[in-house]
Amino acid sequence: MNRKTIAVIGLGHGGLVAALKLQQRGFAVTIFEQKPRDAVGYPWYDDIRADVFDFCGLPMPPRDCYTDKGKRLFISPDEQNSLRVPSGKPMEEISIDRRALLRHLCALCEDAGVCVRFRTEVDSLVVKQNRVCGVTVDGKALPFDLVIDASGLFSPFRAQVPASFGVQANPRRSDVMVAWRGFFQWTPGTQAPDPDRNIYIKHQGSVGLSWCNLNDRGEVDVFVGRIGGLSPEEKDAAVQALYRNHDFFSDVPLRDGQWGYISLRGPLGMMVADGYCTVGDSAFMTMPMMGSGIEAAMKAGLWLAQHIFEHAVTDFTAANLWGWQVRYYKELGARYAFVDMVKRWVLNIDVDLLNWLFGCGAVTNEDMGLVSTDPDNPYRLTAGKIAQKVAIVLQKPAVIRQTAFRMLRAANAKRTANAIPPTYDRAKIDRWLRRYNDLLKNEA
Ligand SMILES: Cc1cc2nc3c(=O)[nH]c(=O)nc-3n(C[C@H](O)[C@H](O)[C@H](O)COP(=O)(O)OP(=O)(O)OC[C@H]3O[C@@H](n4cnc5c(N)ncnc54)[C@H](O)[C@@H]3O)c2cc1C
Numbered sequence: 001m002n003r004k005t006i007a008v009i010g011l012g013h014g015g016l017v018a019a020l021k022l023q024q025r026g027f028a029v030t031i032f033e034q035k036p037r038d039a040v041g042y043p044w045y046d047d048i049r050a051d052v053f054d055f056c057g058l059p060m061p062p063r064d065c066y067t068d069k070g071k072r073l074f075i076s077p078d079e080q081n082s083l084r085v086p087s088g089k090p091m092e093e094i095s096i097d098r099r100a101l102l103r104h105l106c107a108l109c110e111d112a113g114v115c116v117r118f119r120t121e122v123d124s125l126v127v128k129q130n131r132v133c134g135v136t137v138d139g140k141a142l143p144f145d146l147v148i149d150a151s152g153l154f155s156p157f158r159a160q161v162p163a164s165f166g167v168q169a170n171p172r173r174s175d176v177m178v179a180w181r182g183f184f185q186w187t188p189g190t191q192a193p194d195p196d197r198n199i200y201i202k203h204q205g206s207v208g209l210s211w212c213n214l215n216d217r218g219e220v221d222v223f224v225g226r227i228g229g230l231s232p233e234e235k236d237a238a239v240q241a242l243y244r245n246h247d248f249f250s251d252v253p254l255r256d257g258q259w260g261y262i263s264l265r266g267p268l269g270m271m272v273a274d275g276y277c278t279v280g281d282s283a284f285m286t287m288p289m290m291g292s293g294i295e296a297a298m299k300a301g302l303w304l305a306q307h308i309f310e311h312a313v314t315d316f317t318a319a320n321l322w323g324w325q326v327r328y329y330k331e332l333g334a335r336y337a338f339v340d341m342v343k344r345w346v347l348n349i350d351v352d353l354l355n356w357l358f359g360c361g362a363v364t365n366e367d368m369g370l371v372s373t374d375p376d377n378p379y380r381l382t383a384g385k386i387a388q389k390v391a392i393v394l395q396k397p398a399v400i401r402q403t404a405f406r407m408l409r410a411a412n413a414k415r416t417a418n419a420i421p422p423t424y425d426r427a428k429i430d431r432w433l434r435r436y437n438d439l440l441k442n443e444a
Contacts, residue, residue: 015150
């Protein structure tokens, strides 16, 4: 029997996990990565849950490439109050060297026989008779039974999928955080700051976040992210403001700062087409509040492979792949659609009201768990807790006006995402897609 062939575009976390699992099950997988081997990823550390490796049936990466993660402390725009995301167990979440993680996943793939082609840019999808059936590289069409698009947030390939499938083409400006991250020396002799990760919400009145923290390696980690755009001048002003406020932040850079783009929206409405599916940032699989997408991409890659072998899928039609998307929505996507709405509310709310909310007691540290990445967090908003909160915010009618509507919309987004049709009924899917896309589109 001919082995089914699968192309993965981009050496991303989700594509790598799917590639490994599918290769182990007898598929012939090729990964195309445009960058050279040693330039993939970024020279920094990302936060992920440690149990994602166990979850995906993968060995832990080498011990020297991760440390325990500091907890997040959100700071109000006036810097007078803060809210802490509840602590998990030590090593529950880790801070991991991005490049070492990608090397680890890539080595597992290559050992399993996946063909990884570095310095190889995919030009376009090959589409015949309404079906994706390969990729072009250097002007040459290469046939594949399935193409997994893991090429990141600005994937040009979504737009090449036949329009009838409804794979949306591009994120809006308001869906993307433009970010700059730099690492500096710690000023000798200064006191080590709070070990928790300080995150300034609406830093300097912006629609975005900044942080300035000391990491476990003794480096000052500086991040400036703004939704919709960040000019070099705005970035410099924010870095200067952080520099003035933190004694331990020296002006000696350790390496060049990097610019990046983070998806901050609910998941893509349609992730599959005949011969095609998309994982990771190209399917907007990040946590909309934090932009953490590695764990979601890895899980989505695992579920994709599991779906393919549990359902003995050999003809990679949208209908046969749809069950995978449904699983993603049920396990993560619907929750992320909710968080998307909450985030848009937090970032667009009036600064004075946000300052008041940080200090008034209506939002507690435990509530912050609702927007953390932990799917097992047992914290729930009970009727009693909601009543207490309502009693507090009744003091400020403006909060009620700005909050109630947004919270109802957030709940509605989750309900709508959860109502994803369980089977591939195109008429039902199109109706659901319209409702779901409209909800996201109508949010500022
Ligand atoms: C500043 C910043 C901080 C972040 N922090 C965290 C964090 O702490 N925790 C977390 O979980 N996530 C974090 N993220 C998000 C995380 O980076 C992504 O969600 C995750 O990497 C999944 O992305 P991806 O693999 O889908 O895409 P990408 O990482 O964008 O990878 C896509 C790959 O595809 C390749 N490619 C693109 N086009 C082509 C083509 N035509 N041909 C061949 N190859 C191609 C690219 O070169 C790239 O290697 C952060 C992101 C940024 C920018």
